Amino acid sequence: MDGNDRLLPNNESTRNLSNGAKYLRPKQAAEYCGVSESTLAKLRMQGRRADGPKFARMSGCVVYRRVDLDEWIDSHMVFSQ
Secondary structure (H helix, E strand, O other): OOHHHOEOOOOOOOOOOOOOOOEEOHHHHHHHHOOOHHHHHHHHHOHHHOOOOOOEEEOOEEEEEHHHHHHHHHHOOOOOO
16 A cells, blocks of 8 residues: 555544545445445445445455445435435
8 A cells, every 4th residue: 555545543434535535444435325324334244145335354354445335335326206
């Protein structure tokens, strides 16, 4: 990872992603998506059967790319008639 791809520290708010963090830890990803951290964990454990966002393991740590979270959120948009 280079400086632009750094993870958000646990104490930074995901509401202000102006630092350009490309990868989010599960806690920040959950806040970003508006779901609980345990929901993301359950979706990861269900594997391909689940309709969760893409994630990666980097040195044993689970991380999410913001672009994948945005795609996942967009795929669940419901439009009223």
